[in-house]
Amino acid sequence: MVEMGKGAVVEAPIDQLLVEKLADPQTIEKLVRLLDKLEHVTFLLDMLENFLRRGPEIADSINDLVVTLRESLSKPEYVSRFELAFTAVRRMQEFLDSPQVQELFKSDVLDVRSVQMLGKVSRSMIQASTETAQTGIKRVGLLGLMRTLGDPEVQPALNFVLNFARHISKELADA
Structure with missing residues (x-):
């Protein structure tokens, strides 16, 4: 001032x-x-x-990498590997760009809820298969079936199947 x-x-x-x-x-x-x-x-x-202190060391490492890449590119087996990798990537891109895959992406098949439901169904199928293999196949009569329909553990699945049947009928009618 x-x-x-x-x-x-x-x-x-x-x-x-x-x-x-x-x-x-x-x-x-x-x-x-x-x-x-x-x-x-x-x-x-x-x-x-x-x-900054490691600058020369980093530069040496980059230089060694460039030398190694140059030597590798001159070997025919590496060139063929690169060509195969490039071909694979190109084919994957063609697959992803196909109308079928694009339609799959637009559908609800890959929706998180669908995938979670498929997981539940898969786990249930595996458990049922394991239990059936362990206990063996039992004959179930009409009365046994009626008793099972009243089982509280079966009721949610039964409701699911009935709702599924109703909705799949609507989807098939629209198709």
């Missing part, structure tokens, strides 16, 4: 300028924010210093 004296211009001492700048509320706010983040700044500077 410049002070006006008796006809002469005198510069304020640097200490006074520093005190005035430090007393500024915006400067105080910025210093507090900097102090709050000082640990992060220190960590970042340490990482940068370590990175």
